Amino acid sequence: MSGNGDTHRSRPTRRSVVAAGGAVAGAALTGGSGLAWAAPASAEDRRIRLADNGHTRYQIYCGAGEDATVRHAADELAHYLNAITSARFPVVVSDDPPANPELLVVGRRNPLLRRFGSLDPANVGEDGFALRTRGRTALIAGVNSRGTLYGVYWLLDRVLGVRWFSADFTTVPHARTLDVATAQLNGDQTPRFTYRQMYAGDAADPAYRHHNLLNGNRGWDDADIPTPLDTWSTYWPASPFGGTWRTMVPDQSLWSGGQILAMDERTRQMAADNLVAAIRKRIADGLDPSIGFDQQDADWQPDPASKTFVDQHGGALSAAVVDLANDVVTRVRKQIPQARISTQAYWFSFTPPTGIKVDDAVVLTVAPIQANFAHSLFADDNLEIGRQIQTWCRLANNIVVWDYLVDFASYIQPFPDYWAMADGIRTMAGRPQVQGYFGEHAYNAIGSEFVHLRTWVLGRLLWDPHQDADGLIREFLNGYYGPAAALVHRYMRLLRQSVEDTGARLTFSASVSSPYLNFDTMVAADHLMAQAESAVRESADFHKHLLAVRLNVDYVILMRIAEFQRTARERGIDWDPDTANRLDRFEDEIHAAGLTRYSEGGGTPEDLLRQLRIATAPATPPATVAGLPPEDWADYQEPALRLYAPVITILDDPGASNGYTVRMPGNRPDWGVQLALESLPTNGSWKVYVTVRADTGSAAPDAAAMVAGVYPPFGNERTIKVSEVADGEYHELELPGVYQYDAANPRYAWISPPNSSAVAYVYVDRIFAVRA
Numbered sequence: 001m002s003g004n005g006d007t008h009r010s011r012p013t014r015r016s017v018v019a020a021g022g023a024v025a026g027a028a029l030t031g032g033s034g035l036a037w038a039a040p041a042s043a044e045d046r047r048i049r050l051a052d053n054g055h056t057r058y059q060i061y062c063g064a065g066e067d068a069t070v071r072h073a074a075d076e077l078a079h080y081l082n083a084i085t086s087a088r089f090p091v092v093v094s095d096d097p098p099a100n101p102e103l104l105v106v107g108r109r110n111p112l113l114r115r116f117g118s119l120d121p122a123n124v125g126e127d128g129f130a131l132r133t134r135g136r137t138a139l140i141a142g143v144n145s146r147g148t149l150y151g152v153y154w155l156l157d158r159v160l161g162v163r164w165f166s167a168d169f170t171t172v173p174h175a176r177t178l179d180v181a182t183a184q185l186n187g188d189q190t191p192r193f194t195y196r197q198m199y200a201g202d203a204a205d206p207a208y209r210h211h212n213l214l215n216g217n218r219g220w221d222d223a224d225i226p227t228p229l230d231t232w233s234t235y236w237p238a239s240p241f242g243g244t245w246r247t248m249v250p251d252q253s254l255w256s257g258g259q260i261l262a263m264d265e266r267t268r269q270m271a272a273d274n275l276v277a278a279i280r281k282r283i284a285d286g287l288d289p290s291i292g293f294d295q296q297d298a299d300w301q302p303d304p305a306s307k308t309f310v311d312q313h314g315g316a317l318s319a320a321v322v323d324l325a326n327d328v329v330t331r332v333r334k335q336i337p338q339a340r341i342s343t344q345a346y347w348f349s350f351t352p353p354t355g356i357k358v359d360d361a362v363v364l365t366v367a368p369i370q371a372n373f374a375h376s377l378f379a380d381d382n383l384e385i386g387r388q389i390q391t392w393c394r395l396a397n398n399i400v401v402w403d404y405l406v407d408f409a410s411y412i413q414p415f416p417d418y419w420a421m422a423d424g425i426r427t428m429a430g431r432p433q434v435q436g437y438f439g440e441h442a443y444n445a446i447g448s449e450f451v452h453l454r455t456w457v458l459g460r461l462l463w464d465p466h467q468d469a470d471g472l473i474r475e476f477l478n479g480y481y482g483p484a485a486a487l488v489h490r491y492m493r494l495l496r497q498s499v500e501d502t503g504a505r506l507t508f509s510a511s512v513s514s515p516y517l518n519f520d521t522m523v524a525a526d527h528l529m530a531q532a533e534s535a536v537r538e539s540a541d542f543h544k545h546l547l548a549v550r551l552n553v554d555y556v557i558l559m560r561i562a563e564f565q566r567t568a569r570e571r572g573i574d575w576d577p578d579t580a581n582r583l584d585r586f587e588d589e590i591h592a593a594g595l596t597r598y599s600e601g602g603g604t605p606e607d608l609l610r611q612l613r614i615a616t617a618p619a620t621p622p623a624t625v626a627g628l629p630p631e632d633w634a635d636y637q638e639p640a641l642r643l644y645a646p647v648i649t650i651l652d653d654p655g656a657s658n659g660y661t662v663r664m665p666g667n668r669p670d671w672g673v674q675l676a677l678e679s680l681p682t683n684g685s686w687k688v689y690v691t692v693r694a695d696t697g698s699a700a701p702d703a704a705a706m707v708a709g710v711y712p713p714f715g716n717e718r719t720i721k722v723s724e725v726a727d728g729e730y731h732e733l734e735l736p737g738v739y740q741y742d743a744a745n746p747r748y749a750w751i752s753p754p755n756s757s758a759v760a761y762v763y764v765d766r767i768f769a770v771r772a
Contacts, residue, residue, distance in 0.1 A: 047135055047179040051085035054176040056102060057102040062111030064095045069145035070107040072228030073152040077140075080156050084171045103137045103333055112137070117142060122129045125719055126233065127215055129153065130192035138185050146231040150213050151189070157211075159184050164204065164211035165480045166452040170610060171540045184696055189463075192429050192629035195235040195400055195436030196462040198346075199443045201596070202451040206230070212459035216438065234288035236400050236436050237342040238364055243292030248274040255306070257301035262320040263309055270373040271324075272331035273631045279332065279339050290340040291536050293328060294365070295321060300348045312355070317654070319353035322395075326359040333361060345392055346402070352388055360398035363436075366392055367402035374416065374506035375501045376423035377403070381505075381744070400436030409509040409598040409642070411448035411565060412593075414517065414525075414552050416495035417506060421454070422469030429465035437462055447595030449552050452480065478488045481549075482542040484532035488549060491528045494521060502682065505743035513640055513679035515741070521569040523575065525553045544592045554582055559639050562619065566630045579616050586612065614650065615639040619658035622768050624689060624732045632771040634686075636675050638662055641767065642748075645672035654764040657691065666694070666759030671750035674766045677710070682741045685772040688749050691765040693730045696722045699758035710737055722759070730765050738772045 050058055061076045070544060071093060078089040085707055092098055097105075097112050106110050108119065114619040116132040121143045126128060129142035129151030129277045140151040156162040159180060161173040203209055204220060206229040217225075217232035237243070245260045250270045250406050254261050261267050271293065279289050302310060306320045313319030325343040339361065345352070346367040365668065368377055368385045391741030396480020405421060407413040421439075428434045439458055442448030457472045473492070477485035495516065499506060502515040529550040536542035561577050567573035590605045598608045614637065625633040637658050638650055645668055653661040664672045678685050692704040709717025725731055733750060753762045 014105060025091040046182045048133070048138070048182060048185070049179050050081065051087040051176065051178040051385055054086040056081075056085065056087035056089055056475050057100065058089055058104055059098050059100055060089050060091045060104045061097055061110065061112070062091075062093055062106045063108075064093055065109040066093070066107045067145050068228040069231050070109075070148050072190075073140075073145075074106040075275070076149075077104065077152045077156065080160070080162055080172065084160060084162070084174060085176055085178050086174075093551055093767060094649065095722075101136045104142070105137060105139045106152065107145070107323040108141045108143075113139070113141065124190050125189050126194065126235075127213070128188060129154070130188050133182050134184045146210075146215065149210060149231070153211055153213060154189060163479050164208060167205035167208035169452075169480065169545075170450045171479050189279075191463040192465050193435060193462045195233050195438070195510070196459070198405075198439045198441060198455045198458060200405075200439075200441030200448065200451050200455060201443060201446045202448065203441070203455045206699075208455075212456060213463050214437075214455070214765060216457050218310060218438065219443065219704075233436075234290060234448055235398075236365075236438070237290035237340050237559075238282070238287070243275075243278070243341075244296055245271070247449050248278075248293060250274075256297045256303045259296055259300040259302075261303050261306070262324045263303075263305040266484070267616070268324065268327050268331070268731050271328045273327065275332050275339075276335050276703055279336055288344075289336055289338050291653045293325060293341040295346070295349060296345045296720065297347075302718050310353075313352035314345060315353075316351040316353040318349040318351060319356055319517050321345075321349045321570075322353060322356050322358055322362075323607065326356075328425050329359055329361045342400075345388075346622075352391040352395055352737070358398075360397050362396070363398045363400060364392060364396040365400050365402055365438075369402075369404060369508055371404075372505045372507065373404060373420060374496075376427060376502070377401075378424060378427040387479055388435075388728040389428075390431065392599075393431045397433050399431075399434045400438055401434055402438045402440065402509045405439045405441045406448055407508065407510050408442075410512060410555070411442040411445055412555050412595065413449065413510070413512055414495050414556065415449055415510075416492065416499055416516070418450070418453070418492050419469055419496065421458065422472075425458070425470075426465045428502035442597075442600075444600065445595070445597035447548065447551075447590075447593035450549070453477075473691065480542075480545050481532070481536065482539055483535040484546050487532035487535065488529050489548070491525055491532070494524055494528065499597060505678070507743075507746075511676045511679045512631065512642070513563075513636070513676075515678075515682050515742075517556045517560070519560075521563045522553065522556050522564070526557060547589045547592035548594075551593050551595070554586050554589060555612075558582060558586065559615045561616050562637075570630055575734065577606045581615065582646050583609075583612060609651075611639045615656065617658040617660065619766070620656070622689065622732050622766070624635050624690060625768070625770060628770070631681075633682055634679075634769045636679060636767045636769075638766075640679060641764070642674040642676065643672065644674065645670040648672050653763070653765075656763075657730075658766075662764040664753050664762045664764070666753045666761055667755060667757050668753055671711075671752050673746075673764045673767075676747060677739050677747040678741065678743045680739060680741045680769055685738045685740050686769040687738055687772050688735045689732050689768050689770065690735065690749070690751055691730050691732050691768070692720065692725060692751065693728060693765075694722070694725045695728070695760040695763075697758060697760055699756065701726065701754065703758065705752040705759055706732070706751060706754055708735055708749070710735055710739065710747055710749050712747060730763075732768075737767075 060074050060078050062070055074091045078091050081089045099276040115134050116139045119130050127147050127150055129147045132139045142148040142151055163171045196214050206225045215233040249260050249267050254267045272293055278291050283289055310319045311315055329341050342363045344365045369387050371382050374601050375382050407415045441451050453476050456476050477488050481488050498521040504514050504516040531547050537544050638660055647665055649663045651661055651663050690708050699722045703722045704719045705722045705725050706720045707717055749763055
């Protein structure tokens with residue numbers, strides 16, 4: 001599963017930067033003096049005055065038996081009320097409540113609780129809370145400590161207008177006199193989704209997550225979380241990347257077809273024994289009795305016994321996955337009755353089976369990685385995916401949806417799912433079996449595209465999916481970009497419209513050459529960003545935030561600069577890419593975003609800058625296209641290629657068309673250089689060529705120097721012999737077949753070394769396409 005790797009360990013400091021904000025949301029600002037109550041016109045209009053001209057009579061009270069989380073909640077309430085009003089709100093921790101009737105009571109472990117009636121766990125759930133008033137005393141309490149913490153943050157955010165937009169940028173309104181309607185201090189609040197997580201490096205800060213009511217901690221290293229904040233949901237079984245099939249079944253004789261022998265009795269008993277041991281250790285460490293038991297992040301060619309079972313249940317490989325999980329958890333619960341595990345509907349196991357249901361002690365992770373994320377997971381060309389998710393809802397009562405929210409091939413590439421992600425959550429909310437949401441963003445990096453916007457908006461929607469998504473987006477933009485907000489919104493709409501106009505698929509690893517990032521769209525985006533930057537130059541914070549967005553635009557333009565220049569020439573447009581200044585500005589943008597890594601597979605900011613310098617280097621046209629008009633061929637240099645093998649190197653090479661080449665060792669049979677053919681122009685049919693050379697040494701003339709082809713299907717390839725490249729020069733060689741742009745059915749041109757020690761290295765200068 002994407003994200004099955006290392007996590008970014010560093011965290012911002014817990015206390016956010018407090019920035020000046022506007023009026024208090026949902027409360028009244030008055031200019032009176034004294035601490036008299038505002039005379040109510042009716043019971044519905046009654047207000048309580050928390051502060052008057054920078055002074056207050058109110059105290060914050062919690063019982064002496066409250067834990068560190070509740071005491072932290074009380075301290076947070078005092079801190080932010082002081083920041084809003086300038087009044088000091090004392091925190092009293094005692095078994096004996098103050099005689100003062102002006103109290104904000106935080107938590108349940110105190111003698112005042114009985115005044116406010118019962119707090120029913122069935123009404124508010126694990127993270128919900130009650131807000132209640134009796135006279136001038138107000139209560140904020142959850143069934144557990146985290147619910148109380150969220151009640152405080154709800155009051156500060158939803159009622160009083162504090163906004164935690166990122167870990168280092170908070171807006172706090174100012175109101176020395178503060179009246180709050182009692183109607184807003186009465187009522188129970190319950191989140192729609194039990195489990196809520198944004199898996200993003202920028203969202204690793206535990207305070208930031210709790211401020212935005214995100215309760216998931218799966219996949220994070222929690223060693224440095226302060227004790228008061230170390231409170232997370234245990235709904236989704238832990239250890240997503242450690243509790244795999246092969247971890248729990250380490251006997252390699254039980255491994256098969258990329259996974260394990262799912263139906264074998266020895267497999268099941270070994271898995272159960274190891275899961276029992278792992279869960280018992282968790283219990284001994286004071287943790288919950290649950291753990292992941294998930295398939296390997298790979299394909300599966302099932303063994304005969306598994307295949308037979310699968311064929312009996314609709315031919316879906318998930319049948320064996322579900323039966324394995326059901327059987328194993330039954331065995332485990334005979335020894336640990338409260339134990340729970342997870343399993344996955346993902347890649348080969350995504351299609352639901354027939355005639356079998358998921359045990360309630362198993363949490364099913366549904367991960368539609370194959371989706372077009374430009375649309376809701378339940379609509380348009382995701383209709384079949386949506387139907388399958390709904391079928392899973394008939395088979396399982398405990399589901400977490402694993403969503404994908406960034407381009408994993410380039411974390412800074414525009415990924416306009418901004419409204420679609422919200423549409424999907426709204427539909428999920430109508431399926432009671434979907435109890436959790438895990439939004440995977442750039443989990444191992446800081447500074448990815450619109451990560452703070454997604455974290456903030458999704459945090460609100462996962463609590464209440466019925467809110468207006470565009471309204472939330474606009475609110476975030478206003479708070480985070482200030483005067484540039486409307487321009488950034490237009491930019492987002494521009495990208496979204498381009499996806500629709502081009503019919504492009506927004507996959508989890510879309511190429512920078514994708515048609516929605518075309519010349520017209522990116523030039524228009526560039527103009528919007530220039531206007532937006534001018535609008536925020538007077539604010540250091542807003543300017544920094546805006547540069548992090550402009551980074552995404554400049555990245556695409558720099559990566560496609562040669563193509564865009566050709567397009568401008570073809571149309572007779574006077575377009576100056578301003579390459580030198582754009583590259584200089586890009587370094588400032590990297591710093592503003594805090595970028596640490598630009599793709600899931602790796603790449604430092606320094607690596608990225610080198611890629612961009614390669615992309616902007618002029619290249620001589622291939623000899624094959626001599627005399628052809630520019631619209632009849634397309635060039636793909638190193639930055640447009642997917643480079644997979646770990647020993648691949650980009651080298652300076654004066655003999656290459658742009659001065660750079662990709663080198664692969666001859667003894668590795670990897671499809672190390674690939675080009676996604678969704679990068680082809682959207683009109684016409686195309687022949688694909690590679691420009692290659694090799695260090696062939698003493699290899700025989702008829703031996704393979706390399707193999708190249710287009711997949712699928714397997715076997716659609718040509719062997720390039722040593723005799724074709726033995727002179728050490730670059731040669732332009734045609735691959736078999738003729739191809740069209742087809743994002744719905746992706747193909748890849750690939751080049752592989754021959755797996756021979758006789759060939760030292762294979763070099764790839766470019767891949768190019770010529771209109772057929």
